[in-house]
Amino acid sequence: MNEFFFNEIRNGNYTEVKAMLKQNPVLLHSKDQRGSSPLILATYYDQPEIVELLLNNGAKIDVKDASGNTALMGVCFKGYADIAKLLIEKGANVNEKNTMGATSLIYAATFGRLDIAKLLVANGADVSIKDIRGKSALDHAKSQGDQSIIDLLENIK
Numbered sequence: 001m002n003e004f005f006f007n008e009i010r011n012g013n014y015t016e017v018k019a020m021l022k023q024n025p026v027l028l029h030s031k032d033q034r035g036s037s038p039l040i041l042a043t044y045y046d047q048p049e050i051v052e053l054l055l056n057n058g059a060k061i062d063v064k065d066a067s068g069n070t071a072l073m074g075v076c077f078k079g080y081a082d083i084a085k086l087l088i089e090k091g092a093n094v095n096e097k098n099t100m101g102a103t104s105l106i107y108a109a110t111f112g113r114l115d116i117a118k119l120l121v122a123n124g125a126d127v128s129i130k131d132i133r134g135k136s137a138l139d140h141a142k143s144q145g146d147q148s149i150i151d152l153l154e155n156i157k
Contacts (some may be wrong), residue, residue, distance in 0.1 A: 043075050105121070
């Protein structure tokens, strides 16, 4: 049942996901083989309607996968700004760290997601946080040569 539920999330089948949740609310807090929650999976596969459904049904917004990544971290990596905005509006912790010490802002800077980096900064992302290698979001932006993100992060003090 769980695997079918996760496949329906991946495929964006809102109606089926909603029906399955109604029938078995415990699915909301299940995890797949990789340790991803339904919310993390829905964000990773760019399924905003399902993300909203899961949050409205009580999904824990800052739940982590096996690598310590949250849903917000995943959308910062993937570049899904609309979902990032929704997660932040619903209370996602913008300064949560994964097992490597990376934050959502570090991911946005590393992968050149200027729109998401601006959103994170506007919502209290701490630019001084460093990952376990001692690198901040600004350091990652510099190593990628992303001048627009460098400019954004250098002008925050």
